[in-house]
Amino acid sequence: xxxxxxxxxxxxxxxxxxxxxxxxxxxxxxxxxxxxxxxxxxxxxxxxxxxxxxxxxxxxxxxxxxxxxxxxxxxxxxxxxxxxxxxxxxxxxxxxxxxxxxxxxxxxxxxxxxxxxxxxxxxxxxxxxxxxxxxxxxxxxxxxxxxxxxxxxxxxxxxxxxxxxxxxxxxxxxxxxxxxxxxxxxxxxxxxxxxxxxxxxxxxxxxxxxxxxxxxxxxxxxxxxxxxxxxxxxxxxxxxxxxxxxxxxxxxxxxxxxxxxxxxxxxxxxxxxxxxxxxxxxxxxxxxxxxxxxxxxxxxxxxxxxxxxxxxxxxxxxxxxxxxxxxxxxxxxxxxxxxxxxxxxxxxxxxxxxxxxxxxxxxxxxxxxxxxxxxxxxxxxxxxxxxxxxxxxxxxxxxxxxxxxxxxxxxxxxxxxxxxxxxxxxxxxxxxxxxxx
Amino acid sequence: xxxxxxxxxxxxxxxxxxxxxxxxxxxxxxxxxxxxxxxxxxxxxxxxxxxxxxxxxxxxxxxxxxxxxxxxxxxxxxxxxxxxxxxxxxxxxxxxxxxxxxxxxxxxxxxxxxxxxxxxxxxxxxxxxxxxxxxxxxxxxxxxxxxxxxxxxxxxxxxxxxxxxxxxxxxxxxxxxxxxxxxxxxxxxxxxxxxxxxxxxxxxxxxxxxxxxxxxxxxxxxxxxxxxxxxxxxxxxxxxxxxxxxxxxx
Numbered sequence: 001x002x003x004x005x006x007x008x009x010x011x012x013x014x015x016x017x018x019x020x021x022x023x024x025x026x027x028x029x030x031x032x033x034x035x036x037x038x039x040x041x042x043x044x045x046x047x048x049x050x051x052x053x054x055x056x057x058x059x060x061x062x063x064x065x066x067x068x069x070x071x072x073x074x075x076x077x078x079x080x081x082x083x084x085x086x087x088x089x090x091x092x093x094x095x096x097x098x099x100x101x102x103x104x105x106x107x108x109x110x111x112x113x114x115x116x117x118x119x120x121x122x123x124x125x126x127x128x129x130x131x132x133x134x135x136x137x138x139x140x141x142x143x144x145x146x147x148x149x150x151x152x153x154x155x156x157x158x159x160x161x162x163x164x165x166x167x168x169x170x171x172x173x174x175x176x177x178x179x180x181x182x183x184x185x186x187x188x189x190x191x192x193x194x195x196x197x198x199x200x201x202x203x204x205x206x207x208x209x210x211x212x213x214x215x216x217x218x219x220x221x222x223x224x225x226x227x228x229x230x231x232x233x234x235x236x237x238x239x240x241x242x243x244x245x246x247x248x249x250x251x252x253x254x255x256x257x258x259x260x261x262x263x264x265x266x267x268x269x270x271x272x273x274x275x276x277x278x279x280x281x282x283x284x285x286x287x288x289x290x291x292x293x294x295x296x297x298x299x300x301x302x303x304x305x306x307x308x309x310x311x312x313x314x315x316x317x318x319x320x321x322x323x324x325x326x327x328x329x330x331x332x333x334x335x336x337x338x339x340x341x342x343x344x345x346x347x348x349x350x351x352x353x354x355x356x357x358x359x360x361x362x363x364x365x366x367x368x369x370x371x372x373x374x375x376x377x378x379x380x381x382x383x384x385x386x387x388x389x390x391x392x393x394x395x396x397x398x399x400x401x402x403x404x405x406x407x408x409x410x411x412x413x414x415x416x417x418x419x420x421x422x423x424x425x426x427x428x429x430x431x432x433x434x435x436x437x
Numbered sequence: 438x439x440x441x442x443x444x445x446x447x448x449x450x451x452x453x454x455x456x457x458x459x460x461x462x463x464x465x466x467x468x469x470x471x472x473x474x475x476x477x478x479x480x481x482x483x484x485x486x487x488x489x490x491x492x493x494x495x496x497x498x499x500x501x502x503x504x505x506x507x508x509x510x511x512x513x514x515x516x517x518x519x520x521x522x523x524x525x526x527x528x529x530x531x532x533x534x535x536x537x538x539x540x541x542x543x544x545x546x547x548x549x550x551x552x553x554x555x556x557x558x559x560x561x562x563x564x565x566x567x568x569x570x571x572x573x574x575x576x577x578x579x580x581x582x583x584x585x586x587x588x589x590x591x592x593x594x595x596x597x598x599x600x601x602x603x604x605x606x607x608x609x610x611x612x613x614x615x616x617x618x619x620x621x622x623x624x625x626x627x628x629x630x631x632x633x634x635x636x637x638x639x640x641x642x643x644x645x646x647x648x649x650x651x652x653x654x655x656x657x658x659x660x661x662x663x664x665x666x667x668x669x670x671x672x673x674x675x676x677x678x679x680x681x682x683x684x685x686x687x
Contacts, residue, residue, distance in 0.1 A: 384488065384489075385525060386525055386527055388485075388486075388487050388488065388509060389521065389524075389525045389527070390527075390535075390539075391486070391508065391509035391510045391513070392485045392486070392509045392510075392512075392513055392517075392518075392519050392521075393513060393535075393539035393542075393595060393599070394510050394513035394514055394539050394540075394542040394543035394546065394599065395510055395538055395539060395542045396508075396510045396542065397508065397510065399538065399542060400510075403530055403534075403535070403538060404527070404530070406529070406530075407527065407528060407529025407530045407578075408529065410529045411528075411529055
């Protein structure tokens with residue numbers, strides 16, 4: 001057979017080089033990293049002819065690779081965290097990361113809330129911690145090039161174990177504040193034991209005007225009868241290219257709610273991969289995205305119903321101003337053994353200006369015959385009649401528009417149970433609208 | 438107070454108002470009656486400032502101010518209030534949020550301070566009690582799941598709160614049962630004052646038993662074709678609009 005050499009883009013060559021020089025310094029099993037990078041390299045950066053990346057052409061978007069961030073000094077970390085504003089009014093256990101590195105000094109390991117255990121990933125990788133076996137709970141996620149890059153480069157993270165009902169929310173606070181553009185790769189694993197419950201907040205902030213490239217993976221294993229409330233806020237800087245993956249495997253009779261609110265980044269792609277692995281489980285995945293300027297934001301979702309009687313609800317709301325672009329790709333998979341599945345997926349986009357665009361791709365892949373599944377996608381403008389009604393009551397046009405946009409996004413946000421987190425999200429929407437006016 | 442001169446309006450090339458003249462004085466309650474399609478609702482929308490209509494000629498002055506040059510919110514701040522024939526449901530917008538936003542927007546436009554939350558709640562509760570509105574209506578999204586009668590009461594509640602100087606009631610009686618009609622009418626009558634004028638648009642004389650007008654105008658073919666006192670409404674109820682239709686045909 002003739003040798004075939006794939007042409008690499010400069011970014012792909014830079015990634016190969018970065019991996020060569022980093023692989024011996026990164027903690028843990030070099031072999032699994034090499035394997036992941038090998039898988040990534042065999043196909044390279046995904047482009048528009050790769051179905052899952054048709055609307056988010058990473059080869060075109062990722063022209064230059066930023067160097068991977070070094071561990072910040074204690075002062076740098078402190079300064080960066082002082083500037084962080086996400087969920088500032090929510091009282092929670094802080095688990096902070098600066099420039100993709102866990103700030104362990106900020107966590108009082110001796111006084112963690114009851115039921116919470118935290119293991120820094122860097123140490124765990126170096127020592128071969130037993131929980132490492134729980135990484136990658138959604139096996140098919142490892143086919144994804146963004147996930148492969150994270151596995152290749154993951155430099156830091158935490159593993160969290162939750163047992164029992166934990167009242168205090170856990171806030172994973174990611175801040176990228178390096179003066180020049182950096183790439184980061186973090187991995188967080190959360191294991192929620194049977195009958196346990198927890199609220200996880202996740203926020204991502206980075207400095208404006210800098211081309212940071214975070215690639216974050218959050219993996220969760222939720223046990224039987226567990227209850228997980230996950231609230232994620234993308235408040236990245238205006239030049240950041242943010243890639244993220246949420247992969248979860250959920251046991252039976254569990255409740256799992258997750259929302260991703262996009263209020264930042266030049267380009268972002270949030271991938272959610274979920275497996276419902278036990279009967280009678282309830283999953284809710286929502287999204288609320290606010291896009292303006294030339295922002296591009298992609299929400300990609302695959303939910304696999306792998307057991308009887310599970311219910312999943314997905315509601316994604318996207319508001320698009322100026323020339324921004326929204327993408328929603330959602331797929332519900334129901335294999336033949338997952339009878340009595342009830343799945344409903346909805347994506348609704350609101351275009352506030354002429355130049356914006358939205359790409360909706362809902363899919364159902366159903367092999368079972370006794371299921372209820374539905375999907376819907378809408379794309380529209382603000383209702384002129386509603387605007388007139390509000391204006392006829394004295395609201396100036398911008399205020400009337402704001403009220404309707406708040407109502408539109410509110411539908412996706414209102415299910416957030418933690419009141420102060422929900423209020424923080426509502427405030428995020430209000431500030432976005434205020435900046436627009 | 439309100440002066441309309443030679444108003445010509447079309448929508449999608451269809452002429453609806455044909456040189457309409459109308460004057461409503463301060464303190465006056467003027468009724469407009471007319472058959473379906475005579476342009477009554479168009480008139481109310483054009484006064485309030487709905488965009489879909491093309492004004493080809495004429496003017497609308499409120500206290501000497503040219504309404505046609507103003508946005509709907511500016512007209513509202515100037516004192517115009519349209520009680521909609523079909524009030525809109527706005528899912529996700531809380532009734533109280535909406536009322537407060539509207540009230541404060543108008544206060545701001547008039548250079549007044551925003552109302553404090555306790556004062557605002559007091560005012561709303563007082564107005565709601567007068568209209569015999571159940572309190573939980575105020576906790577729901579605006580008009581969502583309200584019955585026809587509840588929606589109309591909500592319109593009158595807004596009118597009572599916003600205290601406009603020129604009120605248009607567009608077929609407020611449609612969809613109301615007898616009790617609701619009485620409550621709504623009492624709400625309107627309570628707002629009658631020498632400084633405030635009303636334009637009451639209706640098909641039926643029934644509403645005018647409750648809200649007794651000073652003048653009655655008959656509208657047909659996009660014009661006011663006859664003006665009289667309240668007895669004109671009774672005459673129309675007895676004879677219908679046939680006379681006007683025939684005069685058109687002749």
